[in-house]
Every structure is written in structure tokens, then in C-alpha cells.
Amino acid sequence: MSHLYEKTASDLAGLLRSGKVSSVEITESVLSRIESLEPAVHSYVNVYPDLAVSMAKKADEDIRRGTAKALTGIPVAIKDNMCLEGRKTTCGSRILANFRPPFDASVVRLIKDERMVILGSANMDEFAMGSSTETSCWGPTHNPWDIERTPGGSSGGSAAAVACGQAIVSLGSDTGGSIRLPASFCGVTGMKPTYGAVSRFGLVAYASSLDQIGPFARDIRDMSLLLNLIYRHDSLDSTSVEIGHSDFTSLLDNSVSGMTLGLPIEFFCKLTNEDVQKNLLEARRIFEKQGVKFVDLSLPSLDYGIAAYYIIAPCEASSNLARYDGVKYGHRAEKFDNMIDMYCRTRAEGFGQEAKRRIMLGTYALSSGYYDAYYLKAAKIRTLITQDFKKAFESCDAILSPVAPAPAFKIGEKIDDPIEMYLTDVFTIPVNMAGLPGISCPAGFSRDGLPIGMQLISSHFQESKLVQLVSAFQRETDHHLKRPAI
Amino acid sequence: MEFESVIGLEVHAQLLTETKAFCSCTTKFGSAPNSNTCPICLGMPGSLPVLNKRALEFTVLMAIACNCEINEISRFARKNYYYPDLPKNYQISQYELPVAEHGWVDVDTSTGFKRIGITRIHMEEDAGKLIHDDRKPVSYVDLNRTGVPLIEIVSEPDMRSPEDAAAYLRSLHSILVYLGICDGNMEEGSFRCDANVSIRPKGQTYLGTKTELKNMNSFKNVQKGLQHEIERHENTLLGGGNLIQETRLFDPASGTTISMRSKEQAHDYRYFPDPDLLPLRVDLELIERMRKALPELACQKKERFVRDFGIPEYDAGVLTAERSLAEFFEKTVKIFPNPKSVSNWMMTEFMRFLKGSGTSIAYAPVQPSELGGLLSMMEKGAISGKIGKVVFEEMWKTGKDSNQIVEERGLIQVSDVTEITDMIRIILLDNPREVTRYLNGKTQLIAFFVGQTMKATRGRANPQIVNEILTDELEKLRINLVITET
Numbered sequence: 001m002s003h004l005y006e007k008t009a010s011d012l013a014g015l016l017r018s019g020k021v022s023s024v025e026i027t028e029s030v031l032s033r034i035e036s037l038e039p040a041v042h043s044y045v046n047v048y049p050d051l052a053v054s055m056a057k058k059a060d061e062d063i064r065r066g067t068a069k070a071l072t073g074i075p076v077a078i079k080d081n082m083c084l085e086g087r088k089t090t091c092g093s094r095i096l097a098n099f100r101p102p103f104d105a106s107v108v109r110l111i112k113d114e115r116m117v118i119l120g121s122a123n124m125d126e127f128a129m130g131s132s133t134e135t136s137c138w139g140p141t142h143n144p145w146d147i148e149r150t151p152g153g154s155s156g157g158s159a160a161a162v163a164c165g166q167a168i169v170s171l172g173s174d175t176g177g178s179i180r181l182p183a184s185f186c187g188v189t190g191m192k193p194t195y196g197a198v199s200r201f202g203l204v205a206y207a208s209s210l211d212q213i214g215p216f217a218r219d220i221r222d223m224s225l226l227l228n229l230i231y232r233h234d235s236l237d238s239t240s241v242e243i244g245h246s247d248f249t250s251l252l253d254n255s256v257s258g259m260t261l262g263l264p265i266e267f268f269c270k271l272t273n274e275d276v277q278k279n280l281l282e283a284r285r286i287f288e289k290q291g292v293k294f295v296d297l298s299l300p301s302l303d304y305g306i307a308a309y310y311i312i313a314p315c316e317a318s319s320n321l322a323r324y325d326g327v328k329y330g331h332r333a334e335k336f337d338n339m340i341d342m343y344c345r346t347r348a349e350g351f352g353q354e355a356k357r358r359i360m361l362g363t364y365a366l367s368s369g370y371y372d373a374y375y376l377k378a379a380k381i382r383t384l385i386t387q388d389f390k391k392a393f394e395s396c397d398a399i400l401s402p403v404a405p406a407p408a409f410k411i412g413e414k415i416d417d418p419i420e421m422y423l424t425d426v427f428t429i430p431v432n433m434a435g436l437p438g439i440s441c442p443a444g445f446s447r448d449g450l451p452i453g454m455q456l457i458s459s460h461f462q463e464s465k466l467v468q469l470v471s472a473f474q475r476e477t478d479h480h481l482k483r484p485a486i
Numbered sequence: 487m488e489f490e491s492v493i494g495l496e497v498h499a500q501l502l503t504e505t506k507a508f509c510s511c512t513t514k515f516g517s518a519p520n521s522n523t524c525p526i527c528l529g530m531p532g533s534l535p536v537l538n539k540r541a542l543e544f545t546v547l548m549a550i551a552c553n554c555e556i557n558e559i560s561r562f563a564r565k566n567y568y569y570p571d572l573p574k575n576y577q578i579s580q581y582e583l584p585v586a587e588h589g590w591v592d593v594d595t596s597t598g599f600k601r602i603g604i605t606r607i608h609m610e611e612d613a614g615k616l617i618h619d620d621r622k623p624v625s626y627v628d629l630n631r632t633g634v635p636l637i638e639i640v641s642e643p644d645m646r647s648p649e650d651a652a653a654y655l656r657s658l659h660s661i662l663v664y665l666g667i668c669d670g671n672m673e674e675g676s677f678r679c680d681a682n683v684s685i686r687p688k689g690q691t692y693l694g695t696k697t698e699l700k701n702m703n704s705f706k707n708v709q710k711g712l713q714h715e716i717e718r719h720e721n722t723l724l725g726g727g728n729l730i731q732e733t734r735l736f737d738p739a740s741g742t743t744i745s746m747r748s749k750e751q752a753h754d755y756r757y758f759p760d761p762d763l764l765p766l767r768v769d770l771e772l773i774e775r776m777r778k779a780l781p782e783l784a785c786q787k788k789e790r791f792v793r794d795f796g797i798p799e800y801d802a803g804v805l806t807a808e809r810s811l812a813e814f815f816e817k818t819v820k821i822f823p824n825p826k827s828v829s830n831w832m833m834t835e836f837m838r839f840l841k842g843s844g845t846s847i848a849y850a851p852v853q854p855s856e857l858g859g860l861l862s863m864m865e866k867g868a869i870s871g872k873i874g875k876v877v878f879e880e881m882w883k884t885g886k887d888s889n890q891i892v893e894e895r896g897l898i899q900v901s902d903v904t905e906i907t908d909m910i911r912i913i914l915l916d917n918p919r920e921v922t923r924y925l926n927g928k929t930q931l932i933a934f935f936v937g938q939t940m941k942a943t944r945g946r947a948n949p950q951i952v953n954e955i956l957t958d959e960l961e962k963l964r965i966n967l968v969i970t971e972t
Binding site for chain 2: 081082083089091096099101102103105200201202203204205207208209235236237238239315316318319322323325327328329339343363366367368371375
């Protein structure tokens with residue numbers, strides 16, 4: 001008999017409704033899995049067994065009363081940058097090591113209202129700045145497929161936990177690929193929805209115009225269930241869009257015959273890794289078998305995506321992270337001579353290398369005399385990227401692309417070479433720049449047995465197309481069913 | 487060499503919205519420190535701003551009153567600087583695209599009307615307050631004011647004297663208070679002013695080196711500060727020295743200005759568009775709605791008072807200088823429809839007592855119904871004007887109404903002809919020398935007899951009747967005298 005932690009949310013929901021298992025049993029199964037794997041994987045910053053079990057008990061009451069909702073009783077991990085009232089929300093940073101928010105993020109509110117079971121906060125790169133979950137002040141998360149490798153980042157903890165049964169589903173956030181990259185590296189399905197589709201209220205900001213919360217799951221059905229829950233307008237977030245959506249799970253059996261996928265030449269000519277190439281070609285063959293047509297297309301301004309991103313994101317970050325000054329909450333230096341000295345020491349002690357690097361970059365780029373040359377130019381490139389995509393979607397329903405240039409790299413391999421690290425996100429960053437939805441789902445494995453994901457991108461608020469395409473793909477393949485041997 | 491000064495003002499006005507600019511905390515003044523705060527105005531990690539629509543409506547109202555062009559699209563920007571009274575370490579303000587631009591106001595100066603250009607009106611949020619302990623090296627932060635909506639009104643450098651500046655400031659103050667969007671309290675800081683000033687030889691058109699003056703918290707200090715600064719500029723230039731562009735603080739105690747920071751030390755605010763707030767759209771519907779809601783402003787009211795009530799222009803100017811005073815006047819006229827008499831009383835007794843007491847008109851112990859009552863009594867002849875003043879003082883001190891006071895103190899005017907005649911006859915008999923002198927042509931002695939009569943009646947005699955009877959009685963004596971002599 002397989003363990004409860006190995007099952008999907010939709011299977012577990014069925015078992016819960018039929019009364020065959022309780023949410024407490026599921027929760028305990030997952031908690032014991034967390035306990036046994038944490039020393040090796042380290043998906044979590046904080047695990048809350050007390051909270052989880054009490055939430056599971058309440059979920060069981062709802063189930064008994066018949067008031068259960070789709071995901072009631074399902075254990076979920078929350079990335080450590082989403083406010084959890086009264087519980088530590090650290091963003092993987094020393095500067096927030098003891099910070100307990102006085103309110104819940106809007107997505108956490110939704111999770112609680114659904115009576116899901118919150119397991120704990122998942123590890124991440126400090127302030128979501130990184131592609132490997134190595135910049136966390138709590139130490140790196142390890143890839144369950146090969147614990148010498150990174151799970152990707154910045155939502156590495158959320159992805160790794162789902163991959164190895166330390167959570168059934170999870171929430172991550174994606175500013176330049178932080179959901180899609182770890183989904184790819186860990187062999188799970190993850191989506192960055194359209195900017196504005198999911199409330200950012202309570203998400204500790206890294207780069208506000210790019211940040212977006214999204215779901216991780218083991219298959220498209222589970223991911224759709226979680227997407228259903230969080231995809232809604234929130235009056236507390238001015239950038240939240242008032243747009244309805246159909247039940248994503250109702251689209252899972254739809255045929256994709258007649259749909260068109262675009263292949264951007266700029267992406268594919270960059271691809272040198274044979275395993276990634278091979279899996280994408282195979283994915284194309286599978287889609288074609290289902291009646292999907294392919295067109296080649298060009299997105300010329302994509303070449304500037306990384307350069308522009310590393311202006312805009314640090315600019316916003318330098319301002320967003322200014323509030324961590326030791327005055328109100330979080331870390332404060334113990335010894336200082338005066339106010340300015342207190343600021344300096346607090347921030348010097350509280351932030352890690354990568355956060356400091358981006359704060360410096362952004363502060364510099366916004367400085368008087370440089371604004372036009374950097375921020376304004378980057379904003380213009382952003383507009384061009386958006387226009388390129390818009391044009392592309394005139395000839396296709398979605399774009400198929402790699403998620404990353406290669407499968408998971410080793411811990412320590414790129415941490416001292418920021419440029420090399422930044423290039424990991426070359427295929428995911430343009431999607432954030434244009435505010436588009438993008439999904440990452442398992443497409444196969446490398447010759448070393450490491451998962452390789454593929455990315456599908458659609459136009460704004462066309463997540464339904466992504467769900468249908470991935471669902472069609474998962475009907476024909478079993479990559480998403482494979483679990484790490486850990 | 488004769489110089490002329492060039493002055494531009496930056497005025498900050500706190501808007502009288504019930505809640506803050508970007509959260510729903512109350513804007514009430516005088517609450518316990520940090521009690522009017524929430525995660526949003528405290529800038530807690532994850533919190534997001536949502537614009538208070540009322541603040542925008544107020545801004546549009548001011549823009550219309552100042553004849554501005556209103557931008558269909560404006561943008562909020564972040565002004566980045568570190569200070570403990572600013573929880574996010576950036577202020578949400580507007581930079582490149584303010585709500586309104588290119589307006590003007592006509593200002594009543596001693597040399598006639600002068601048109602002062604308005605460069606821009608933009609919205610921003612207020613900062614908190616620091617309270618420094620005098621005995622210990624400790625500062626406390628009160629964030630109740632943080633996030634209260636402000637508008638900044640920037641003028642063109644159109645003023646040529648401190649008097650111009652004071653007149654412009656009074657006129658902005660009047661508009662804001664008339665619109666009911668600011669309480670205009672300079673001492674409490676809800677109406678604040680910074681000035682930019684430079685001088686140049688008269689007849690030149692270039693702009694000299696300017697200094698920015700801060701900390702002038704009354705109309706008088708604005709004038710004083712500018713006067714001193716202009717003299718300092720003149721003395722420096724005439725002494726062969728050079729001015730430097732800098733920010734200076736006005737010191738009310740010494741009446742001088744002291745250097746705060748030079749241009750080189752000026753903050754680099756690193757403005758950039760706030761990604762948490764969408765571009766702000768002001769549609770025609772809102773502008774039209776605000777145009778219709780625009781109340782009568784001081785200058786229009788003044789014209790109407792002269793036209794409809796027939797009171798002198800000077801009086802109308804004084805009575806309309808403040809909306810509350812004008813409303814008091816109109817209410818009193820409704821009760822006692824003799825505008826000239828109401829105006830005379832308000833300009834003299836009422837204003838004297840109001841200024842002396844230092845209370846605001848809303849809390850004046852004599853309200854329109856009471857003043858109207860007093861004026862009616864005088865008109866009916868129940869009391870004299872002189873007694874009226876006594877009664878007014880009593881009303882002001884005790885809060886009692888005029889009827890009560892007159893009754894309690896037996897001040898009802900004596901209008902009984904027989905009673906007064908008897909009294910006058912006695913007085914004339916008692917003062918034969920004065921009677922003789924009067925009859926010999928010293929007719930101004932009539933005042934002496936009036937005085938004696940009033941003294942005898944303790945001021946209660948109707949002076950008109952006293953006058954008539956005295957003349958009559960004295961004439962009778964003249965006839966008697968003639969008869970006796972012949």
C-alpha cells in the first residue's frame with residue numbers, strides 16, 4: 001500500500017469525502033515524512049506540527065458536517081515570504097529571522113477559509129533573490145532527486161517538499177522564474193499565473209511589478225484545484241485584476257487538437273544541452289500526435305530580457321527592502337553609535353550577499369543622472385518584450401519553451417558566479433517582464449535521471465489554455481508520476 | 487543697486503479625509519501615540535497600499551479651484567529616503583505625472599490683484615512624528631500621522647515680495663478651507679509652507695541663486711523669514727560675497743535663518759513609479775462631479791456680499807476672509823435682516839472678543855441666533871447701543887442670551903417720556919450755570935446734559951428720546967428766560 005503522503009490532493013480529497021481516511025491521518029503521514037527527510041532535503045524553514053494537526057482536526061469536523069470544500073484537509077506548504085499571522089515569516093533572511101506578521105496574506109486567508117492544513121513555511125532564496133535556494137540564511141534546500149544538487153529557486157523549498165511528499169501541494173512565488181525553475185528541477189508542475197490574477201497582499205515584496213504567487217503540485221489536476229482557490233480579485237491589492245475564471249479542473253479532459261504552439265527561435269538557438277533538447281523534441285512529437293500544430297516565431301527583444309530584468313527588479317527591490325532598518329521590527333544591530341550607524345550595521349548584518357548586491361544595483365540605477373539610462377531604458381525594453389509576445393500570440397495559442405538551459409546544477413556550482421546564476425532564468429524572465437502566465441511541467445529526464453521541465457506560455461489571463469495543454473500532455477506521459485527515490 | 491526678489495512657494499495641505507491615503511485608519515488628531523495605525527501605514531512586510539478615493543476627489547476639487555489642467559493619467563512615485571518617521575523609508579508621492587498642472591490663483595495684494603501661477607498639485611502621504619526625550623538620548627516615533635493624505639501645491643516663482651507671498655498663502659488657505667478639504671491649522675501642521683527665494687537687480691530677467699526656506703509655521707513667520715532671507719541675500723551680494731544654493735531653517739526666536747544643508751548634501755530621492763499602485767485615471771465624470779460640488783469661494787462671496795447686502799467692500803473682504811466667519815454673518819442676517827448692522831457688530835465687538843479669546847468661531851459663546859437676538863432688541867429700542875455693548879460682553883462671558891441678561895440686570899431701556907422729562911427737569915434745575923451757558927450759545931453742552939441723564943438712568947434711557955426732550959426743555963427755558971427778561 002502506498003503512503004498517504006505519496007497521493008495526489010484529488011485522490012486524498014476523494015478518500016476524505018468517502019471517510020476512508022481523516023485529514024489528521026494524512027497530516028501525520030506528511031509530518032512524519034517531513035521529519036524523516038528534513039535532515040537531507042531541508043525544504044522547510046519552520047514546520048508547525050501543532051498548527052497542522054489542529055487545522056486537520058477542524059478540517060475533519062467540516063468533512064463530517066458535510067461542509068468540506070475541494071481542498072479541505074489537504075496539507076500545504078507556504079513559501080516563507082507569505083505572511084502567516086503570528087508565525088515567523090522570514091523570507092530566508094536574517095533581518096526577518098524573528099519577524100511574526102500580525103496578519104495573514106490574502107492567499108493564506110483563502111487557504112485557511114478552504115480549511116487546508118498549513119504544514120509550515122518553505123525555504124527560499126533570501127527575499128526570493130536567487131535560482132537555487134542557496135541564498136537562504138537557513139542554509140540551502142537539497143534536490144530530492146540528487147541531494148548534491150539544488151532544487152532551483154527561489155521557491156526551492158516549496159518545489160522540493162511537493163516532489164518528495166513533504167507536502168501534497170504548495171505555494172511559491174515567481175519574480176523571474178522562481179516557481180517554474182524549481183518545478184522543472186524537482187519534477188513537479190508549477191505555474192506563475194498572469195500578473196494580477198493572484199493577490200500579492202501579504203507577499204513580502206521583492207520586485208512588486210514582477211512578483212506573482214502561484215501553485216505547485218504533482219500533476220495538473222492538483223495544480224488546477226489550488227489555482228481555482230487562489231485565482232481571484234482582492235481589493236487589498238491595487239494591481240489585482242477583477243476577472244473571473246472557469247473551474248480549471250473542468251478543462252482537464254478537453255482536447256487540444258487544433259491548437260497551435262509557437263517555438264521562439266531565440267530560445268531554441270540558445271539551447272545547447274542535449275537532454276533538454278531531446279525532451280523538448282519529444283514533447284513536440286507528443287503534442288503533434290494530439291493534433292497540435294507548431295509554428296516557428298521570433299521574439300527579437302527577448303535577448304535583452306535578462307539585462308532589463310536586472311535593472312527593474314533590483315530598482316524595485318532597493319526600495320522595497322529599505323524598510324528593514326532595525327527601527328520597527330526584525331533584526332537590529334546590538335551596538336551602534338547613532339541612528340545612521342544603527343541603519344548601516346543592522347542592514348550589513350541582516351542582509352546576505354545577494355540581497356546586498358541587488359540593493360546596491362538598484363540604488364545605483366535609480367540615482368540622479370542614471371535613471372534615464374537604466375530604469376527608463378529597461379522599462380522601454382519591457383514594453384518591447386510585451387509587444388513581441390502580443391504579436392506572437394496572434395499566430396499561436398501558447399509558446400513552448402525550455403524552462404532552464406540545463407537540469408539541476410550542483411549546490412555551490414554557481415553561487416560565486418552571479419552572472420552564470422542569472423543566466424539560469426533566461427527562458428523564464430521574459431514571461432514576468434510581460435506579466436504573462438507560464439507553466440512548468442515535467443517533460444522527461446536527463447541521462448543522469450534528473451527531471452527536465454518544459455515551459456508553456458500563453459497570453460494574459462489565458463491560464464485555461466495552459467491547463468488544457470499540460471493536461472493533454474500528462475494524459476500521454478508518465479514523467480509527472482515518477483517520484484525521487486529518496 | 488535696487489534688487490527685486492523672486493519667490494515661489496511649496497505648500498503642503500493635509501486633506502480632511504476621514505481615513506488615511508492608502509489604508510482605512512482614522513486621521514483623527516490627538517489620539518494616543520501609534521493607536522491610529524495598521525500594517526499598511528506601518529509599512530509592514532507584505533502590506534500594500536490602496537488609494538482612498540476621497541483624497542483624489544479633494545485633490546481634483548483643489549485643482550479646479552486653482553484653474554489647473556487635470557491630467558487624465560497621473561502616477562504615484564516613490565520618494566526614497568531613510569528617516570525613522572517614514573516606516574517604509576520611502577514616501578508615496580507623485581513626481582513626473584502629478585494630478586494637476588498649469589493653474590493660477592488671483593491674489594489680492596496691497597497693489598491690487600495679482601495672478602500667481604500654479605506649477606502643479608500632487609498627492610502624497612504624510613510622515614510620522616519623532617518625539618525626542620530631553621533628558622535621555624532616546625527618540626520616540628508616533629506614526630498616527632503616517633499616511634495621512636497631503637496635497638502639495640507648487641507655485642511659479644511669481645511673487646516679488648514677502649507681502650505677495652503672504653497674500654498668496656492666505657488666498658490658498660482660504661480656498662482650501664472654503665472647499666472644506668483642509669482645516670488650515672498652521673500650528674498643528676495641517677497647512678505648511680516652504681519657500682524658494684532669490685534676488686536679482688531690478689529690471690533683470692535672469693534668476694539668482696536660490697535658497698529654500700523651511701520651518702515657517704505662521705503667516706507672520708513666512709513674511710518675516712522671507713524678509714530676513716532677502717536682506718541676507720542683498721547684504722551678501724552687496725558685500726561682494728557669493729550665495730550658495732542651500733536649504734535654510736527659519737528660527738522664529740531670533741527671526742533669522744540658519745543653513746540646514748547645501749546642494750551637495752541634498753538627498754537623491756531616487757524617484758521611480760510606485761509598482762504597487764496602478765496609473766491613476768481621473769475621468770471626466772469625476773471632474774464634472776467635483777465641478778458641480780465646488781462651493782462659492784471667498785472672492786465670489788465677497789462680491790455677492792457687496793452686491794446683495796450693500797455692505798462696504800472692505801467689510802465684505804474681512805467677513806469672507808474665513809468661510810466660518812462668512813457663514814456666521816449669513817446666518818445672523820437670516821435672523822436679523824439688517825446686513826449693515828450685523829456687519830458693523832461683527833467687525834467691531836464680535837471680532838474683538840473672538841480674537842481676544844483665541845477660540846474658533848464654532849465655539850464662540852455668542853452664536854448667530856444670540857447675536858441676532860441682541861441686535862433685534864436694540865432695533866426695537868428695548869436697549870440702547872451702549873447697553874447693547876455691555877450686554878454683549880456679558881453674553882460672551884456667561885453664555886446667557888440677551889433677554890435673560892437684560893431682564894436679570896434691569897437694563898430695559900427707559901422710553902417713558904414723562905419719566906425722562908421729570909428726570910431732565912431735575913437735572914436742569916440742578917445745573918443752572920450750564921443751562922445759562924447753553925442758552926448763551928454753548929450748544930455743545932447738550933452732550934453734558936445727555937451724559938447726566940444717562941448717568942441718572944444708569945444708561946437705560948433711550949438716547950434719542952433723551953435728546954428730543956432735552957432740546958424741548960431747554961428751548962422752553964429760553965422762552966421763560968426771554969419772558970422773565972422782558
